[in-house]
Amino acid sequence: MYLSYEEYEEYGGTLDDTAFTDLEYEAASYIDWYTFNRLHGEVEIPDAVKRCVYAIIKLISAKQDMLNAAMNSADAGPVSAGITSQSNDGVSISYNVLSAKDVVDMSKNELEEIVQRYLQGIRNELGHRLLFRGLYPGEVVK
Numbered sequence: 001m002y003l004s005y006e007e008y009e010e011y012g013g014t015l016d017d018t019a020f021t022d023l024e025y026e027a028a029s030y031i032d033w034y035t036f037n038r039l040h041g042e043v044e045i046p047d048a049v050k051r052c053v054y055a056i057i058k059l060i061s062a063k064q065d066m067l068n069a070a071m072n073s074a075d076a077g078p079v080s081a082g083i084t085s086q087s088n089d090g091v092s093i094s095y096n097v098l099s100a101k102d103v104v105d106m107s108k109n110e111l112e113e114i115v116q117r118y119l120q121g122i123r124n125e126l127g128h129r130l131l132f133r134g135l136y137p138g139e140v141v142k
Helices: 005-010 017-034 047-072 100-119
Strands: 079-086 093-098
Touching: 005 017, 005 047, 017 047, 017 100, 047 100
Parallel strands: none
Antiparallel strands: 079 093
């Protein structure tokens, strides 16, 4: 666990404990994948990692909300992503709509951006850069 529920609440998180636990596990698995598990066994988790987990939880939660809205709509069609144009006299409003696939693809790109933004240049206790795509001498992929 990279982020405790208490830390999550301090950052402004609003999910209940059960939802947080599930999403924290998912967020940690993304970080483990991107970092080749370089945080396993760390005594002190860097603040950047904790903030990264928080941002990923927010992203996953927002994605779930959008997908739930799409599934709960009458036609289970696209999700509205905001107004793109609006007229006044003829009362015409155009919406930018996203399919469920668009939401998933968008969140994948955002996830990678979050990980890059928060973890670029961050090192573990051994001094290894978390996002280094190679192996350090003596390092074994877990």
